[in-house]
Amino acid sequence: MKVHRLKVLLPIILAAVMTSACTSSPTGRSQMILKSDEELAAESARQFAEMRASMPLLTDQAMIDYIACVANAVVDILPPEYKDLPWEMAIFDSDSVNAFAMPGGKIGVMQGITKAAQNQDQLAAVIGHEIAHVTARHANERASRGGMSNIGVQVVAVLLGGGNSGATYTAYEALNAGASLGIMLPFSRSQESEADIIGLDYMAQAGFDPRESAPLWQNMGAEAEAAPAEFLSTHPSSETRIDALVSRFGVTLAMYNEAQLAGRNPDCEPK
Numbered sequence: 001m002k003v004h005r006l007k008v009l010l011p012i013i014l015a016a017v018m019t020s021a022c023t024s025s026p027t028g029r030s031q032m033i034l035k036s037d038e039e040l041a042a043e044s045a046r047q048f049a050e051m052r053a054s055m056p057l058l059t060d061q062a063m064i065d066y067i068a069c070v071a072n073a074v075v076d077i078l079p080p081e082y083k084d085l086p087w088e089m090a091i092f093d094s095d096s097v098n099a100f101a102m103p104g105g106k107i108g109v110m111q112g113i114t115k116a117a118q119n120q121d122q123l124a125a126v127i128g129h130e131i132a133h134v135t136a137r138h139a140n141e142r143a144s145r146g147g148m149s150n151i152g153v154q155v156v157a158v159l160l161g162g163g164n165s166g167a168t169y170t171a172y173e174a175l176n177a178g179a180s181l182g183i184m185l186p187f188s189r190s191q192e193s194e195a196d197i198i199g200l201d202y203m204a205q206a207g208f209d210p211r212e213s214a215p216l217w218q219n220m221g222a223e224a225e226a227a228p229a230e231f232l233s234t235h236p237s238s239e240t241r242i243d244a245l246v247s248r249f250g251v252t253l254a255m256y257n258e259a260q261l262a263g264r265n266p267d268c269e270p271k
């Protein structure tokens with residue numbers, strides 16, 4: 001079994017934080033958080049380990065290094081409270097055009113994502129989006145939402161983009177098989193839009209060109225169209241999310257330029 005651990009792994013900080021019910025996301029949106037982050041993270045880690053053990057992992061070292069390089073560059077610019085999470089990434093040997101995030105800093109990437117993420121900046125848009133779901137505690141928020149608060153610990157592994165694609169369904173099945181106790185729930189549209197915006201800032205701060213997020217979501221849309229609907233999703237349409245991203249390019253290009261000046265100029269693509 002080959003498991004890729006992010007090089008930025010830091011000692012696990014066990015902050016036994018019982019969260020207050022009402023809090024706000026990094027963009028200032030008010031959130032209802034009822035679950036314990038610690039409890040969710042522990043269950044998430046257990047299920048992530050199960051997935052790694054039951055789904056084939058990528059063995060192409062150059063590809064592993066490439067994806068890990070992008071993820072490390074993004075994690076590296078996170079504020080300390082997020083950077084210090086026990087980040088872990090698994091890269092699965094699957095054609096599925098997908099990626100997912102789980103509470104506590106677990107990220108899964110299907111190799112097929114590189115069909116849509118065609119350069120390191122586009123890949124950074126995907127990984128930034130997934131990392132944003134974690135830092136914005138979207139899974140906790142989702143699990144805390146009405147009607148779900150009595151079910152106990154729930155871990156939400158969430159699939160990226162192209163939710164209406166056959167490829168996504170394949171990943172959905174695989175995840176279900178791997179995480180037999182996992183509950184798959186899509187994030188809400190507002191959470192998706194928020195992850196797009198936060199992720200855009202993250203990628204730009206890491207020195208990836210934020211403008212590449214637009215072709216990334218175009219490619220994701222094309223992939224979704226190529227495989228018709230099988231999995232109900234609340235993902236925003238590519239056009240909607242691209243419009244929102246483009247309207248933030250002014251802010252993020254300044255972040256990008258600043259990152260470049262500070263020497264953050266990632267060079268991850270395989271030579």
Ligand SMILES: [Zn+2]
Nearest residue numbers: 160161192195
């Ligand atoms: Zn998402």
